[in-house]
Every structure is written in C-alpha cells, then in structure tokens.
Amino acid sequence: MNFRLEFTPKTLAKPIRHEDKLFLIGSCFTEQIGQKLAHHKFRVIDNPNGILFNPVSIAASLSTYIAPKIYAEPDLFYHQELWGSWAHHTRFSHPDKQVALGRINESQQKAHRFLKEADWLMLTLGSAFVYEQSGAVVANCHKVPTDKFLKRLLSVEEVVDVLEKSLRETILLNPGLHCLVTISPVRHLRDGFVENNRSKATLILAVEELCRRMPQVFYFPAYELIIDDLRDYRFFAEDMVHPNYAATQYVWEKFRDTCFDKACIGLLDRIAEIVQAASHK
Template identity: 25%
Template sequence: MADTPQNSPYQGRPSRSFWRGGVVKAGAYPPSDLFEPKFPVDREMKIFTAGSCFAQHVGRVLRENGFNVLDGEPAPEGMPLELAQKHGYRIYSGRYGNVYTVRQMRQLLAEAQGEFIPATPVWEKAGRFYDAQRPNVDPRGLASPELVEKARDQHLHIVLNMLASADLMVFTLGLTEAWEHIETGTIYPTAPGTIAGDFDPEVYRFKNFRAHEVRADFEALRDALKAINPGLKFLLTVSPVPLTATASDQHVLPATVYSKSVLRCVAGELAMDFDDVDYFPSFEIISSHPAPKSFFEDNLRSVTPEGVGRVMKLFLASHGVASADSDEDGGDDAQKRDRVRALRKARRARRKGDQEKSQADVVCEDELLEAFNK
C-alpha cells in the first residue's frame, strides 16, 4: 500500500470536506454543518422576500418563527387567508406575485423608479383586465385598464419604499425560461394567453437566459438597490421545484437541469464575489441524490412539508434560532428568553384558524401550463 502523502493540500481538512465524512457518515440529513452563514440574520432585520414558488415557503416559515418579514400590502381586515393568498396577499412582501427570473426583478425595480415602462402592460380576457406583470394577483381581473394602471402605480410606490428600507433581500431564483416582448425586451412572468391576453408570435418570443445574462441582471439589480439602500444584504437560494413545462426543444428533464444549473452557478459565483451576497443551499438539500424520496410529492415536483421543514430547520439553526416546533435555542440567557417569547408567540399564531399550515397552498402560475398537456 502506498504511503499517504505528507504534504497533500487535503491533509487536515475537516470531515465536511469529504463525501464519506460530510455526507455518508454525517448522521443526519441534511448535515448540520452544510451551511455556514456569511453574515447573521436575526429577527430584528427587515426582510424583503421575492422569487419563485418555493420562496413562498421561505417567507412563511420565517414569519412563523418571529422574523420581521415585510408586508407592505397587507390583506384587507377580515379576509380569510385562502382568499387573501388567491389575490396575492400574504405570499411575499408585496403583491408582485412570483418573480421567476432575475430580469423580472430588475424590471420591477426600474419600473418603480420610473426608469422603465413595460410593453403591453394590461392584458384582457372576457371583458376583464389584468396587470401583465402580475396577472394572477386579481384572479377575476379588474373592470377597466385604468383601474389596473392605478393599482399598479400604488403597488410600485409601496415596493420601492420597502426596498429602500429593507435590511435583507431573500431572493429565490426559479427559472431561466421566460417570454419576451420582441421590440422592447419586456419580460413577463407568464406566457401571454396562459392567464389572460393573447399570444402573437410576431409580438412575443421565447427567451431562455444564459448564465452571463442572469449574472449581469443581478449585478445591475444589486447596483440599483445599493444606490438607494447601501446597507442592504442579499440571501440567494435556488428553487428545487422542476419546470412544469418547457418551451425549449429539449425534454423537460434536461431543460430543468439546464435552468437550475445556470441559476446555481450564478448564485454561487455572486456569493463568492460579493461580501453582501450569501447563498443558502435549499436546492441541494432537496434535489441531491442523498435526499429522501419523501421530500417530493407524488408529482415529483412539489416539495413536501417534510422537505420544507428540513430546509428551514437547517437555515434557522445555522443562525442560532430553533424552529417554532422546537424548544431549543442558542445564544446567551437574554437572547434565549427573547427567542423563547418569540417562539411562544409564533405557536399561538399557528394555533389560530387562519394561520398558514405546513402545507399551505403555493401559488404558481407555471402550474397552469399543465392544462395544455393534452
């Protein structure tokens, strides 16, 4: 047997650096040392959430555990939770719906700052009118284009104020596939004709973002946000939820892997290059082959409450916070007392009839594409 090299750069590395020690013999999944935060996240921070469908779970669990998740557009008093969520309330920090691509988030900020006007901003269906940038937040549409435009102006004002005051932006990257207005480059969250509007191939085209485009969009977004909020930090995740359908010529499986690989690559590089950007591996926890099959529902797309729970438990523990289902917590005595009080408050809220449950309905426009699978 050959002697073990005495000057290998791998010598002395911790167990987490090796597959056998870091995964096979970790003793639990996900391994407790999988994530080492770059900067602390605490309950005092004002947190702005956005992204694709999986981001809805992130915001919900943070709220349940006493974090200060911004809610700039609260539901009308007395509106049941299920109805509120169908109208875009209590899902993210604002009623912008799912933000599947970085370009979409960049557009939203630019529009809020008066630097961008989307093409075809209002879509029509059966005499009702919809905001093309968030067509799912008013399921029945509004009575006139003017009402849509007025509601959007109010929405943009609220979004800009939140972004200017937030301490942390939690952004879940979801897709590289999108639909683009050919003449102006405007990106939409859904294909025209899926919820409202009409698809015209002379007006709209399929767009599948490359890695360099995603990175350029995030850097432009970050620069614009830092100009109005220099202290803002970013926590990136990648959604583990596969594509419902692809408009590319690929099979949906490699199309999904392409999309997630691009987003994971870009998110990782951004975290390496910027001190104010961190990456949390929710994608790896759910989608890697050591993960239990129980992390996905029978449709092999939707993440189960167990999967969401494991992801968020690791995130909270990494920041010295126990989940609302646990009595354990880190920190000194004063911190522990504060956290216990917050946990008890969260538990009381969860016992109320309108509190989000572990398997809260997730609003995903892209799931509507399944209706075209005939």
Template identity: 35%
Template structure:
C-alpha cells in the same frame, strides 16, 4: 449507519433577529419560506407583484420601483374579460384598468419602501427559461394564459443571468448599501420544460449566482441542493412529484433557520409558536370556565410578546 448525505452549513454573518426587516422576492418557494417568517411574526414582506420565476422579471421590478417608473394605460392590456400587465402575476389582474393600475403603482411604492428599510433581501430564482412576446419584442414576467404561439421561448445564458443579478445588487445598493442579499434557487423542478431542459435552466442560475457571491453582503443558500441531495426521496414531494411537500419545506426551513437566524431569538420563536398553536384551539364548550381561563392565559402570552415587540399582531 449513515442514511443521508448532508450539506455542511455554517452560521452566516449578519444574522436575522426580531429587529431585522426581511423582504422576499421570486418564486413560490420564496413565499413558502417567507410564510414561515410571517408565522413566527418577524418583520417581513413578500412579492408585491406576485410570484416571479426568472431573474429578468425581478430586475425589472427593482428598476421600476427604485426609479419610480409608474405604470400607465400603455403598460396594460385586456384579455379574457380582465386587465393584465406583462410585468406582474395574474393575482394582480383586475376587471377594471383603474384598479389594476392602482395595484401596480402601489406595488412599486411598496417594493421601494421595503428595499430601503430591509436588513435582508432573499431572492429565489426558479428558471432561466423565459417567454418573449414577439409582437412587442418584450420578455414577459407572466404570460397570462395568452396563446403560446404569440410567444417565443428562449433560455437565458449564464452571462445574461449573472449580469442581471449584478444589476439587481447594484440597484438595491443605491438606496440601501448595507442590506444583506441572500440568493437561493427554487427546489421546484420545471418539468414542463423537460427534464434535461430543467437541469440546464437550474445550472445556468446556480453558475451565475456563484459568479457574484464573492461580493460583500451577498450570500447563497442551497435550497435546491438540499432538496436534490438531502431529501432525494419521493416521500418529500407532493403527489405531483414536483413540488416539495410540507415535510420538505419544514426541513429546508430548519436548515435556513439554523444558518441565518440568531440563536438568541429561538426562545421568542418558541413563545410565538405556542401562541399560534393556542389560537388554533377550538373548544368543545366556548362558555366553560376552563376555556375562559385558557383565553386569559393566551391573552397574557400575547401581551407579554407585544410589550417588547409591538409589531407582532395575532
């Protein structure tokens, strides 16, 4: 009996292995998948400016990082006793403008360095809806909880999103022509926009991405489609009925792993997982001989991995 409609995925070219350098940009789902790579100790980095939801925010970051357009006091503002920047997530906001500027410019440098050395860049788009700060006529990356009346809400057309994605690819290729760029659409539904409005938004993103993936070293991974079709059951959602739960994230991760990670790396991933599991072990008696033996065995496992992969830190 068939109880699931499954999306057929083949192994992609330019497979990921432990020599790969991965860079993740975009929505919170990008951070969930990026977190999986961090767990398995791949060489990876994610979102130096925090979570971004729409493509123009990602394009702006890439452009500023590559062209070294540093931030100054004119790019930040004070609100609710903290300094903010419309180009960055509120995670970077700070009580002093000096600290904020330091974070912003350090983030630009980190972004530039990651793009230069990346073998794979994974960009997750969340929405086509954007907010324009009317006073300065600027589409912002984050509203920082300013009054809604100070913004105008609009949806990016498929053409604008397509041009934005193409621009991101071209800018990236100016400093790293061989990088593999993987686009995906977040399975998180933005229902605050409305049910119909969310579908319009996702449709614009998907249509735009498929206008550009015919290029060399540009691919699409169907995170959104897997969630909507293979996992079309509320048992795969958190209690808010919007965000994928841990089981759903693990499932999509397995699909990504089987599509993009080289089979030759699976035994190493199993060894890393064994170490991660042992590190979580909490003994009843830390001074017992049994626990001391356990610790020595764990140290040997870590040393074995680090002899070949010196970048692995546990």
C-alpha cells in the same frame, strides 16, 4: 446502515436578527418561506409583483421599486376580459383597468417604502428560461398561447449581469442592504427533465459568480437540501414537482439553524407557542 447523506449548510456570515426587515421576491418557494417568517412575526414583504420565476423579471421588478415606477394604461394589456401587466402575476389582473392599476401602484408604493428600510433582500430564482414578446421578457404569460412568445434559456453571463446591475442599483437606494439568494427546488418539468437541469445549473453558476463579485450577497442552498439531501419523491407533493410540507419544514429548520442569530433562534419557539395559543382562543 445510513441510507442518506445529510447536508448542513454553512452558517451565514452575517446572521439574520428577528428585528430585521426582510424583503422577499421570486418563485413560489419564496412564498412558502415567507409564510414561515410571517408566522414567526418577522417583518416581511413578499413578492410585490406576485410570483416571479426568471432572473430578468426579478431584476426588472426590483428596479421599478427604486423610484418607484407608476404604472399607467399603456403598461396594461387586455386578454380574456381582464386587464393585466406583463410584469405582474395574474392576481393583479381585473376586468376594470383602473382597479388593476390601483392594485399594481399600491403594491409599488409599499415595496418602495419597505425596500428603503429593509435589512435583507431574499431572492429565490426559479428558472433560467424566459419568454419574450416583441423582444421584452414577460414575468407571466397570463394564459396567452405559448406560440405568441419566444422561449429561450439565458446564459450564465446574462443572469449575472442583470442581477448585478439591479442589486447595485438597489444598494444605492439602501446602502445597508444584504442579499440572500436561493435556487428554488421546484422542478420546472414542463420545460423537460434535461432542460430543467440545464436551467438550474445556469442559475447555480450565476449565483456563485454573483457572490464572488458582491460581498453583500450570500447563498442559501435550499435547492441542494431538497435535491441532494432529502432526495426522495416522498418529499414532494402529488404533482411530483413541488416540495411538500415535510420538505419545506426541513428547509425551514436548516434555514433557521444556519441563518438566524442565537437570540432570534431562542425567540422562535416561544413565538410559535404564543401564536398557537392565540389561534385556539
């Protein structure tokens, strides 16, 4: 008797080649897949602003890479003896504001150069909830008390509009760019069980509409592979929220088999063998 329904994603209409340059941005699940890609010697850049969860912050960060934006002292804030940016993860924060700005602007320049030449933009959306301060969405709360922010759930229309605008701007910079969107399977249970499902549903509906509007945009069902295919707490870490190694490996294998071209798939095992051999020297 079969106690599980396995799900095989559709083959990507435009397969990814090993020589392609991949720009990854989004939630912590982005970094897990990014590590797999880097291990197999793909040319990647991963989260130039650090981990980003909501579509508004992802879209805003993409827009800053186009020019690119140069951050200055007015873009920073001071909290708990650190200078940080509301648009960036805490890994950019530093007690010296010039060091913080240096880190941020160096990353901006690298992101700009890579984005101009990238073949693929891979977005992983984590949550449709946003935190606003003075009417502006922040990418990270930097351990500032939550009562200092207004929390709200984006509508499907808001998600579609903000991502479409940003993607169209990005494609003007790089007309050959294609975009692969995923929904993170990491459950944001601090929002609440019901609220997390509403958030994920908002993202799923928004991505469907985005793919309909833009032929350059494709969807990879990482969320469905974890939640509907594996569908078991043994595939989650001890926090019962993040997918564990086995789950991530399963998604990677499905991603490899449905999104890479045949030549690329043929290379991966050989590359893994060489990398493993080199690590044992």
